[in-house]
Amino acid sequence: MRSKEVRLNNGIRMPLIGFGTYSYPNNRNTTELAIYNALKMGYRHxxxxxxxxxxxxxxxxxNEAIFEGSVEREEIFLTSKLWSSDHHDPVSALKQTLRNLGMEYVDMYxxxxxxxxxxxxxxxxxxxDDFEKLDLETTWAGMEKCLELGLCRCIGVSNFSSKKIEGLLDFASTPPAVNQVEMHPLWRQRKLRETCGHHKIHVSAYSPLGGPGNLWGSRAVVDHPIIQSIALKHKATSAQVALRWALSKGSSVIxxxxxxxxxxxxxxxxxxxxEDEDMFDFDQLEERKIMRGEFLVNETTSPYKSIEDLWDYEI
Known part of the structure; x- marks a missing residue:
């Protein structure tokens, strides 16, 4: 299993494939059953x-699986996230998350x-009118406090551009271990991967299949004729090909x-x-970002007046 893990910049190992639990509408019984089945199949993140x-x-x-003895807590890598309304107090936010989870710690926050x-x-x-001024230095100090208190084993970011990563590193005492971003064969994140690689920050790909089935997602990746033709050649599915592409770039996938x-x-x-020719074919595909984040952009109260501001022109 070690070959299916990545060693993060703090020495902690994280499974390369993570099981995402976002769904709409959210159904607790359906989610619990899915996690039960995922554990049986070998998912640990x-x-x-x-x-x-x-x-x-x-x-x-x-917790039920741990109680039954089918898995130990130390075998599980659990990630959760600080919502944007909790930047003023990450410690309290994570403590509430831990109460929600019934856990003493998460592995990644x-x-x-x-x-x-x-x-x-x-x-x-x-x-x-819901936006407030972003003070990332204060937010990150709170994230580092979560780490210091043992509420999590790693801290990181999500949806950060190269410029935002560089800005964070200007004041961070503890660098992020992970940047979780949209990444798939139609949105390859070359510049961001180079930036994160230079700073030993692991890139984790969310929506590695384009998010089909999500409210905002698309089947553009799994239905792409070039990806389907590569899958046919390898007697695989287009989903497997897209995931293998991300893994081949050194990223993990959710x-x-x-x-x-x-x-x-x-x-x-x-x-x-x-094969090399498959990777060449991927590099020729026209890029298209699917999760653009329009809902975080406005010209009055948001710090981002345009999509380009949000992503620092990495779009």
Whole structure:
């Protein structure tokens, strides 16, 4: 299993394939059953967030498996995220997450977005007057306090551009271990991967299949004719090919499907080997970002007046 893990910049090992638990509408029983099945298949990394609403289901399913003896807590890598309304107090936010999960610690705690919202904004799409000034230095000090208190084993970020990573490193005492971002064959993140690689920050790919089935997702990746042709050549599925592409770039992947056949299919991507000509074909694909983050942009209260501001022109 060591070959299916990555060693992070703090020495901690993280499984290369994570099981995502975002779903809409959120159904606790469905989520718990999916996690139970995922554990049986060998998944050990589980990804949740306050805003997903799945923390109680994730915690209950994992704790039940631990109680039954089918898995030990030390075998599990559990990730959750600081929602944008909690930047003022990451420690309290993580303590609430731990209560939701019924856990003493999470393995990874990520800043979900480089956006600060008012404390009562517990919904995913903020209104225009919900934004507050972002003071990332204070936020990161709170994240480092979470680490110091033993509430988490690693801290990191999500949806950070190269410029935002560089800015964070200007004042961070502890650098982020991970930057979790959208990444797939149609959004290859070359510049960001280079920046993170230079600073030994691991890039983790969310929506590595383009997020089909999500409200904002697309089937553009799995239905792309070039990706399908590569899959046909290897007697694989387009999903396996897309996941193998991300893994070949040194990234981990967060996959989200509660369908048992697709769950098996996704974890089977480890057995696939792509050829140089396949990688060349990937590099020729026209790029398209799917999660653009328009809901975080406005011309009055948001720190980002345009999509280009949000991503620092990496779009």
């Amino acid at each position: 589980f990804d949740t967030a306050k805003i997903y609403g799945s923390e109680p289901a994730v915690g209950n399913a994992l 990520l800043v979900h977005w480089p956006v600060n919202l008012k404390p009562w904004v517990n919904y995913a799409v903020p209104n225009e 996959v989200k499907s509660f369908n048992q056949e697709r769950m098996k299919e996704n974890i089977g991507s480890f057995g696939l080997r792509l």
